[in-house]
Amino acid sequence: MQSEVFGLFPIPVMRVQGALDPELVRGLVEHFTAQAIQANNTSSNLTHTAMLQPGDSPLLVDAARALTPRVGEFGALLFGEHMGWSLKEMWVNVMDRGGYQAMHNHANSFISGVVYLTPMHPDSRTVFMKSPGGTEFSFKNDHKGIAVGPYNAERWVSPQPEPGDLVMFPSYLMHAVPHNEGERRITMPFNAIPASLDSWGYKIGFSG
DSSP states (O other): OOOOOOOSSSSOEEEEOSSSSSHHHHHHHHHHGGGGOESSSTTTEEEEEEBOOGGGHHHHHHHHHHHHHHHEEEEEEHSSSSSOOEEEEEOOOEOTTOOOOEEEESSSSSEEEEEEOOOGGGHHHHHHEOOOOOOOOOOOSSTTTSSTTTTSSEEEEEEOOOTEEEEEEEEEEEEEOOOOOOSSSEEEEEEEEEEEETTTTTEEEEOO
């Protein structure tokens, strides 16, 4: 008797090593760190810039030019077609020692990404989590004796990144950053939207 396991409807997360070249990464850090003055309401050791458009800086134009083809590749995984994509917004996060980012997702977008601009402590890697669900009763088998695998795990820790690396994920996916025990951690998240979606003639367009 033979049994099979099928991993149905997986959620993709794409990692691109060296998505931005070192010179561009240095330029982004030097230019935008001083602009990250907006406080975060969950951590006093985390600040960020205003929401930026690629046209706000030649550096962001260069970053968008490098990132957009990668977004298109990831979009083809999600929707089965290569289509036009645009970066809706970008911003820079500056997290000092002790800072953290609470669990959240990104509304009103389809693809979100994080470009890592500095080296970081292994404990402050981006963590992805299962949605907490609704308010109904919850039953679990969760103790030190269980074997954790892809079908019962509640979180996944992304690989250790290097400056210039990119991680992309569907915008609905919950994620967080644990307390930073290392040096200053600087990232550039972004959200992206397609030009339009077409479901058998029922077409909807999007604009940034």
